[in-house]
Amino acid sequence: MFGLMDGFLKNDPVSLQKSILDHVEYTVARSRFNFDDFEAYQALSHSVRDRLIERWHDTHQHFKKKDPKRLYFLSLEFLMGRTLSNSVINLGIRDQYADALSQLGFDFEVVAEQEGDAALGNGGLARLSACQMDSLATLDYPAMGYGLRYQFGLFRQIILDGFQHEQPDYWLNFGNPWEIERVHVSYPVKFYGTVKEEFVNGETRKAWVPGEMVEAVAYDNPIPGYGTRNAINLRLWAAKPSGQYDMESYNTGDYINAVFNRQKAETISSVLYPDDRSYQGKELRLKQQYFFVSASIQDIIRRFKDVNSNFDDFPEKVALQLTDTHPSLSIVEVMRILLDEEHLAWKKAWDIVCKISSFTTHTVILEGLEKIPVDLLESLLPRHLQIIYEINQMFMEEWKKKIGNDYARLSRMSIVEEGSVKSIRVANLSVACCHTVNGVSRVHSEIIKSKVFKDFYEVWPEKFQYKTNGVTQRRWVVVSNPGLSALITKYLGTEAWIRNVDLLSGLRQHASDLALHQDWKMVKKVNKTRLAEYIEMMSGVKVSLDAMFDVQIKRIHEYKRQLLNILGVIHRYDCIKNMAKGDRMKVVPRVCIIGGKAAPGYEAAKKIIKLCHAVAETINNDTEIGDLLKLVFIPDYNVSVAELVIPGSDLSQHISTAGHEASGTGSMKFLMNGCLLLATADGSTVEIIEEIGVDNVFIFGAKMSEVPALREKVASTKASLQFSRVVRMVKDGYFGFKDYFKSLCDNLENGDDFYLLGSDFASYLEAQAAADRAFADQEKWTEMSILCTAGSGRFSSDRTIEEYAKKTWGIEPCKCPSDS
Ligand code: 26Q
Numbered sequence: 001m002f003g004l005m006d007g008f009l010k011n012d013p014v015s016l017q018k019s020i021l022d023h024v025e026y027t028v029a030r031s032r033f034n035f036d037d038f039e040a041y042q043a044l045s046h047s048v049r050d051r052l053i054e055r056w057h058d059t060h061q062h063f064k065k066k067d068p069k070r071l072y073f074l075s076l077e078f079l080m081g082r083t084l085s086n087s088v089i090n091l092g093i094r095d096q097y098a099d100a101l102s103q104l105g106f107d108f109e110v111v112a113e114q115e116g117d118a119a120l121g122n123g124g125l126a127r128l129s130a131c132q133m134d135s136l137a138t139l140d141y142p143a144m145g146y147g148l149r150y151q152f153g154l155f156r157q158i159i160l161d162g163f164q165h166e167q168p169d170y171w172l173n174f175g176n177p178w179e180i181e182r183v184h185v186s187y188p189v190k191f192y193g194t195v196k197e198e199f200v201n202g203e204t205r206k207a208w209v210p211g212e213m214v215e216a217v218a219y220d221n222p223i224p225g226y227g228t229r230n231a232i233n234l235r236l237w238a239a240k241p242s243g244q245y246d247m248e249s250y251n252t253g254d255y256i257n258a259v260f261n262r263q264k265a266e267t268i269s270s271v272l273y274p275d276d277r278s279y280q281g282k283e284l285r286l287k288q289q290y291f292f293v294s295a296s297i298q299d300i301i302r303r304f305k306d307v308n309s310n311f312d313d314f315p316e317k318v319a320l321q322l323t324d325t326h327p328s329l330s331i332v333e334v335m336r337i338l339l340d341e342e343h344l345a346w347k348k349a350w351d352i353v354c355k356i357s358s359f360t361t362h363t364v365i366l367e368g369l370e371k372i373p374v375d376l377l378e379s380l381l382p383r384h385l386q387i388i389y390e391i392n393q394m395f396m397e398e399w400k401k402k403i404g405n406d407y408a409r410l411s412r413m414s415i416v417e418e419g420s421v422k423s424i425r426v427a428n429l430s431v432a433c434c435h436t437v438n439g440v441s442r443v444h445s446e447i448i449k450s451k452v453f454k455d456f457y458e459v460w461p462e463k464f465q466y467k468t469n470g471v472t473q474r475r476w477v478v479v480s481n482p483g484l485s486a487l488i489t490k491y492l493g494t495e496a497w498i499r500n501v502d503l504l505s506g507l508r509q510h511a512s513d514l515a516l517h518q519d520w521k522m523v524k525k526v527n528k529t530r531l532a533e534y535i536e537m538m539s540g541v542k543v544s545l546d547a548m549f550d551v552q553i554k555r556i557h558e559y560k561r562q563l564l565n566i567l568g569v570i571h572r573y574d575c576i577k578n579m580a581k582g583d584r585m586k587v588v589p590r591v592c593i594i595g596g597k598a599a600p601g602y603e604a605a606k607k608i609i610k611l612c613h614a615v616a617e618t619i620n621n622d623t624e625i626g627d628l629l630k631l632v633f634i635p636d637y638n639v640s641v642a643e644l645v646i647p648g649s650d651l652s653q654h655i656s657t658a659g660h661e662a663s664g665t666g667s668m669k670f671l672m673n674g675c676l677l678l679a680t681a682d683g684s685t686v687e688i689i690e691e692i693g694v695d696n697v698f699i700f701g702a703k704m705s706e707v708p709a710l711r712e713k714v715a716s717t718k719a720s721l722q723f724s725r726v727v728r729m730v731k732d733g734y735f736g737f738k739d740y741f742k743s744l745c746d747n748l749e750n751g752d753d754f755y756l757l758g759s760d761f762a763s764y765l766e767a768q769a770a771a772d773r774a775f776a777d778q779e780k781w782t783e784m785s786i787l788c789t790a791g792s793g794r795f796s797s798d799r800t801i802e803e804y805a806k807k808t809w810g811i812e813p814c815k816c817p818s819d820s
Contacts, residue, residue: 009051011093016100019047038174040106041084041114044097045177048087049222053180055091055231055816056222062816063142067307069316071136071143071809072300074330075129075323076292077121077272078147078234079154080221081639083178085112085479090138090224116171117638118178119153120236122275123555124665125362127471127639128440128797129323131665134472135801137225137232138499140813146296148288149179149219149236150272157597157636162613166600168271178221179236185218187298188242189291195383206340208383213242214265216295226474227499229818237295239268275555276599281373281423286380293330301337311344315355319809322359322434325370325426331357331433332384335391340383346390358808359434360467361427364447364662371423374416388424392416395432402459413455431456431463436808439466440663441684443704447659467804468684469663470797473501476669480643483523484673488789491516501798504672507790517782520674524650524785531648535593535632541620544627547589548775550678551649551670553637556598556605559660563608563744564757565594565653566615568764569631570726573619576628587628588772593649595634595641607744609633614735642666647673650781651698651771654679655764657755658704661685668795674785676774678767680760684795692791696784698774700767701760710759715751719758722765724749 009015021032023043030039063070088094098108121127129145136143155166192211197204221234241262268291273279304317322328331353338349363369377385392415399413415432417423431437431453439445445466449457457464478485478498489495491510497503510516525545532543543549552565569592576587594612598605616631634641646652652670654661654677661683670677671688679685680701689697702710719727731745732738748757775781793799805811 009054011051011096013096013099013103016047016093016096017103019050020044020100020104023047037106037111038114040101040104040111042175042177044101044111045084045115048084048091048097049177051091051093052087052178052222052224052231055224055229056220056233059230059232059816063814066142066814067317068142068814069319069809069811071141071319071321071805071811072296073129073132073136073143073145073321073323074293074296074327075126075145075147076289076326077126077323078118078129078133078145078236079121079123079126079639080118080130080234081475081643082112082115082117084115086134086475087224089479090134090226090474092227116174117153117640118171118176119169119638120147120150120272122154122272124663125324128362128469128665130639131470131472131475131797132801133223133232133234134225134474135470135797137223137230138228138472138474139798139801139805140225140228140230140815141232141801141805141811142814143232143811145223145232145234146292146299147234147236148269148272148292149238151238151266151270153272154597154638155274155600159609159613159633159635162610162617164598164606164609179219180222182218182220185220185299186240187216187295188213189216189239189294191287191290191380193382195386205343206383206386208336208340214268214291215240215242216291218295218299229816235296235299237269237292239266239270239291241265274597274599274601276601280370281376281421283376283380286372286376289326290329290333290381290384293327293333296327297330297333297337301334311338311342311348311352314352318356319811320357321804321809322357322430324360324362325430328359328370328426328430329381329384331429332387332391335387336383339387350391350394354433354435357430357434358436358438359430360438360440361430361448361452362440362662364444364452364660366452369425369427369452371417371425374422374424377424385424388415388429391429391433399459409455413459427453428456435463436465437463438804438808439464440469441687442466442468443659443686444662444683465807467800467808468687468794469665469668470795470800471665471668471672472797473672474498475643476646477672481523481527481647481673483526484520484647484789487516487519487523490519499798501796502793504793505790507786511783511786511790514779516786517779520782520786521778524648524674527648528650529648531645534644535591535634538635539632541616541630541632543591543630543632544589547591547627547630548651548771549591549593549649550651550653550771551593551595551645551675552653552655553593553595553634553642553645554666556596556602556608558604558608558755559656561655561657561755561757562594562596562612564655564755564760564764565592566608566612566631567723567726567730567757567761568768569619569629570615570729571722571765572768573615573622573625573629574726574729576625577622584628588775589628591630591632593632593634593645595637595645597637604744607741610737611730611735611741611744614737614741618735642669646670646675649673649675650775651676651678653677654682654685655701656680656682657707657760658682658702659707660755668792671788671795672792674789676771676781676784676788678771688791688795691794692787696787696791698767698771700763702756707756710756711754714753714756714759717759719749719753720762723758723761 020043023046024032027046028042153169158165190210193209196207216237219236222231224231338344415428439448492506612633654667664683678698
């Protein structure tokens with residue numbers, strides 16, 4: 001019997017083959033007798049899309065029928081990467097598709113590699129949002145993501161002569177089969193203009209008369225859960241010229257200019273801003289933020305009003321999650337709509353806003369907190385500025401009652417910053433208005449409470465929580481490391497760990513099982529071979545599979561200390577050069593791999609990339625060194641590059657100056673893949689050490705509590721001889737480009753070593769030496785590697801999302817039935 005709830009589409013190889021061929025013929029419009037890998041990808045993705053849509057419709061209907069409290073996850077960035085492999089695995093039909101394709105003469109892996117990345121985000125925060133969407137879907141939560149559909153995602157990194165250049169990311173040029181354009185789901189978003197006062201029924205009402213209107217059109221992206229029929233929605237907004245709001249020039253007869261001006265509306269969603277605080281205060285960035293917030297809030301309120309008539313029930317139906325301060329105008333937008341359009345009293349509207357909103361911060365740097373110049377806000381969103389002033393006044397009175405006339409503190413807490421440029425402190429607005437303020441790791445939460453938001457913590461201690469970040473084992477193990485995945489399943493005797501990752505701890509009992517060691521090493525070797533081929537293709541460098549693959553991949557930033565890594569490589573090179581020939585036999589061979597993008601305006605980060613290339617040039621061409629040491633920079637690091645690199649690495653580095661990385665999530669992906677960590681006790685590494693034991697991680701460097709004193713000392717202490725020697729090599733032009741690297745070295749030598757490379761150098765080298773010793777004993781290393789995977793369960797985004805659901809959002813699972 002055909003069960004309606006099972007959907008119309010069949011998933012046996014014959015039906016899948018027919019579906020692919022139909023799409024070749026009618027969607028891609030190529031002959032079914034003649035199509036290439038890319039066309040096969042297009043057809044395949046449309047076939048998968050059909051199946052996604054079916055589940056997505058059913059989930060939508062089910063949520064509508066049950067009308068549970070929903071979570072709305074607002075993030076200006078989502079780093080989704082590729083969709084195809086992840087979707088077929090979550091739908092449970094990967095092998096069927098692989099069979100169907102192979103009968104058509106295609107290889108699934110080759111076809112899947114045709115897909116480009118969706119890179120609508122910068123780094124950690126954006127990938128975290130993507131992982132959390134996967135967990136929300138898998139755990140059946142009634143959730144929906146909102147974001148922006150940038151025409152150009154994160155810039156492509158091109159390396160020319162070792163220098164980074166940026167190119168636009170034309171990700172939509174070949175079409176995007178994963179999105180569904182919803183031309184009928186659109187909202188007007190207003191900008192500029194003035195606020196008028198009207199007297200209605202004896203009361204004063206404020207009405208915003210906008211100067212410009214732009215239409216937000218929805219593009220829906222189904223997000224399938226694993227092992228469930230649920231598929232949730234990620235709704236991304238694109239800006240289109242407004243149809244309703246005719247430009248004045250139409251009436252004045254300047255038709256060409258009117259059309260041209262309308263087209264300018266689209267610039268709002270055209271480009272993702274690279275993570276660079278110097279972009280603060282830019283009008284277009286603010287326009288993006290408001291555009292995204294306003295469309296999302298209108299959509300949420302529309303959905304609520306479809307079935308509810310009383311806003312008292314709003315907090316029972318809606319939880320709003322703000323990903324960092326970027327969507328914080330949503331607080332003000334909800335207030336504006338409730339006050340000016342729904343005509344609720346201030347107190348009632350305020351009560352609702354506070355009950356629904358929660359905020360997670362992803363930064364530790366006070367100076368990095370976002371600010372909006374008042375002049376800019378006044379011109380772009382005049383009504384919102386009025387509301388912010390009112391909110392601030394209300395809080396200042398409340399705080400005064402609580403803390404008395406401590407004006408210095410009141411002025412620190414104020415949402416409005418007086419000063420040469422009067423600004424709105426967006427973080428203060430978020431902390432004041434949200435019911436919960438979350439950090440992303442335990443130590444991050446301590447920093448928030450004791451430094452970043454200390455004044456607020458003392459007033460509202462109950463607001464402050466933390467949820468240690470996690471990553472999805474579906475993408476980061478099942479999709480990217482099928483070999484390891486099969487091995488884990490074999491030893492645990494079940495696939496259940498894919499939904500319940502705590503089961504990985506069952507591997508502990510096999511940690512010293514030599515049969516497992518054999519298989520484990522084999523899987524690693526296959527992954528290293530793939531990575532070595534990629535390295536040779538990208539950089540022309542041939543690397544030895546016997547060497548330890550030592551990897552640091554993440555955004556390039558001074559606090560992440562890629563420079564420390566490079567100086568360590570120089571030291572290793574220098575040691576080998578000065579070694580007696582006989583001693584070289586004892587050296588553990590290394591391939592040091594670095595990858596990451598520098599923000600286009602971040603001069604120091606760009607110099608670090610060039611230094612990496614200059615050092616690599618010298619080392620890799622030194623015939624005396626051979627396979628003992630190689631340094632490679634992997635260009636254009638992105639999600640799909642990470643999926644290739646992580647499974648193939650032996651050691652990974654997470655070496656930020658203690659107190660600077662809010663959490664870090666790369667480490668968790670390496671950990672799950674059985675890759676050992678060389679790390680400082682920063683962010684979530686502190687919790688990783690607790691889980692897997694200090695003996696299974698190479699820890700080094702100053703503790704967070706020691707950093708301030710070390711900084712004081714740095715100006716008056718001489719750096720160690722080892723450190724001075726490597727810095728001198730760079731400074732004296734050993735690797736060329738002496739003048740260009742001068743500023744990198746000067747900072748380190750002139751007592752201006754803010755990130756403490758000098759003081760951590762000796763302990764960094766010791767940790768590296770410990771890693772060498774461990775690697776020399778392959779059975780010991782393999783045991784540690786198994787224990788890393790076994791201890792990684794806590795770092796699944798499934799755990800993070802469960803915690804948010806229970807402790808912050810108050811939502812329950814809502815599972816779509818899979819049969820009738
Ligand atoms: C701000 C203003 C203008 C333009 C861009 C931005 C901007 C964009 C992105 C500012 C910050 C970001 C991203 C921050 C981020 O990725 N933070 C990281 O979040 C991870 C997930 O919680 C943590 O693991 C990392 O420690 C944290 O650095």
